[in-house]
Amino acid sequence: MAHPFDALTAEAMRAGGSWKWTGREMVAGADARGRGLIGAFVAEMDFPTAGPVAAAVRECADTSRFGYLADGWVADLAEACAAFWADRFGWAIEPERIRPVPDVMTALTATIEHFTTPGSPVLLPTPAYMPFLTVPGMLGREMVSVPMARDPFALDLDALDDAFRTSGAELLVLTNPHNPTGRVLTAEELADVTAVVERHGGRVFADEIHAPITFDGLRHRPYAATSAAAAAHTVTATSASKAWNLPGLKCGQVILSSDADARRWADHGYLAEHGTATPGVLASTAAYTHGRDWLDDVLAYLDGNRALLRDTPLPGVATTVPEGTYLAWLDGRGLDLDEPPAAFFAREAGVVMTDGAACAGPGGMRLNLAMARPVLAEALERMAEALDARG
Numbered sequence: 055m056a057h058p059f060d061a062l063t064a065e066a067m068r069a070g071g072s073w074k075w076t077g078r079e080m081v082a083g084a085d086a087r088g089r090g091l092i093g094a095f096v097a098e099m100d101f102p103t104a105g106p107v108a109a110a111v112r113e114c115a116d117t118s119r120f121g122y123l124a125d126g127w128v129a130d131l132a133e134a135c136a137a138f139w140a141d142r143f144g145w146a147i148e149p150e151r152i153r154p155v156p157d158v159m160t161a162l163t164a165t166i167e168h169f170t171t172p173g174s175p176v177l178l179p180t181p182a183y184m185p186f187l188t189v190p191g192m193l194g195r196e197m198v199s200v201p202m203a204r205d206p207f208a209l210d211l212d213a214l215d216d217a218f219r220t221s222g223a224e225l226l227v228l229t230n231p232h233n234p235t236g237r238v239l240t241a242e243e244l245a246d247v248t249a250v251v252e253r254h255g256g257r258v259f260a261d262e263i264h265a266p267i268t269f270d271g272l273r274h275r276p277y278a279a280t281s282a283a284a285a286a287h288t289v290t291a292t293s294a295s296k297a298w299n300l301p302g303l304k305c306g307q308v309i310l311s312s313d314a315d316a317r318r319w320a321d322h323g324y325l326a327e328h329g330t331a332t333p334g335v336l337a338s339t340a341a342y343t344h345g346r347d348w349l350d351d352v353l354a355y356l357d358g359n360r361a362l363l364r365d366t367p368l369p370g371v372a373t374t375v376p377e378g379t380y381l382a383w384l385d386g387r388g389l390d391l392d393e394p395p396a397a398f399f400a401r402e403a404g405v406v407m408t409d410g411a412a413c414a415g416p417g418g419m420r421l422n423l424a425m426a427r428p429v430l431a432e433a434l435e436r437m438a439e440a441l442d443a444r445g
Contacts, residue, residue: 059101059355062426064092067100074098074422085404085436092425092433095408097233097381099299099424101355103341104348107298110340114333123332128154131335134342135292135307142266145279147309151316153323154330156304158263159185161291164308164326165259166193166225168318169289175223179209181383181415183233183261184408198223199414207235207374207383211246218254226251228277229261231268234413234420235383236376238272241280248284260290263306266297266349268378269357278311285311296379297349298341299424305334356380359423359430366434369441371395380424383410387417389441395419402443403436 067075074096084090102108114120132149139145155161166176166189175196178186182199190197198221203210217223228247230239239247251258258277265274278288293306308326310316341349363382364375372385384407386395396409396419410418423430 057355057427059426060428062100062429064090064429064432067093067425067429072096072098074100079400079406082400086401087404089404089436091400091404091406092429092436093406094422094425094433095406095420097296097379097422098301099352099380100426100429101299101352101424103299103337104345106340106344106348107300107337110337111303111333114336119332119336121332123154123330123335127332127335127339131305131307131339131342134339138342138346139265139276139309143274143276143279145276147311151310153308153310153319153327154335155291155306155308155326156329156331156334157295157301157306158261158291158293159189160326160329161289161306161308162186162189162227162259162261163193164319164323165257165289165291166190166195168322169257169315170224174225175221177214177217177221177223177226179214179228179232181234181410181413181418182227183229184412186227186229186261187412187414196221201414202235207232207237209239209243209247211250214247215250215253218250218256223256225257225259227259227261230277231262231264231274231376231378233261233264233379234381234408234410234415234418235374236379236381238268238274238378241275244275244277244280244284247277248281251287252283256287258284258288260288262290262292264296264379265292267353267356267380269353269360270377272377274378278309287312289315294338294341294345297352298338298345300334300337300341303334303337304329304331305338306330307338355427356423359425359427362427362430363421363423363434366438368434368437371441376423380422382421382423383415384419384421385410385417386419389444399437399440402440403433405433405437
């Protein structure tokens, strides 16, 4: 049976005005055949958010809740986030250890500035979420790329160990579920990471913003919950923004699993927290508390989109169907193009994806699957036709 999301057309998305459909990457307006461009690069969903979340935002307007963030609303958010993580992932977090921030990037910036030695490098498995490659440099830190193993994607523990040893880095940025490859790390992999980090007296920034979005019976394992050692050296960042499509409301959460880190955050976290938006806090509280049925429906729909990608032949392109997130990684190095594959598909198919080079994965492409299935079907059909036309 048709799902309501199926009625979301590309034309309606463009009219909505979001960056995903009208941003600078879409400036051409059409492909080589004059067809409108399909936005598949920004990591947000095209789906309207859950009813309870929309109601919370409307209530903000109706009651003029646009003032500075009240302590009571922060406490409500912490309770709701803790309950969701306990129910969904089995991690019992004390609500007072959950603090608001505008987004995960703010959390990373604060972690680098307040939990590492000034000037120390930052380790990052690659390919990676694009801003993670550039933000350390903006803070005067060297970003040390640690390429992941491929086929399938996995953390290269030996390379990570060597990078800690030779670079003097103190902090590892660990994204799980992984953006852009869609990997969901196993318990064994997480334990191996802990062993490496502990060996070098390091720390972990755990980006777990996609935690609720997993498939095939896989369950997200919070890194800090895997052992006492991991809890002691980790700052975790998450948000309702990916799972409930709320990035513009500017609300994330920092989870402090160490007593010492909680004390340090209390002394230094004010600026990181201050930009968190009141409507975002109230909307996120509603998402965690009342948005679970909507989330489960979205996961089922996304699973159908994963199946569509899996069943669509794209000759010369190695497709990684995500285990988690709604982001697929397409490896176009086998096409032997004289340009980035993302540029080829934008021009010849009108499908605008993230160029893998921006993720430190040249030749790859990050494809956002969180769109109406008929729109995704059109995107994949156009891509297949563009490949066929090459001969």
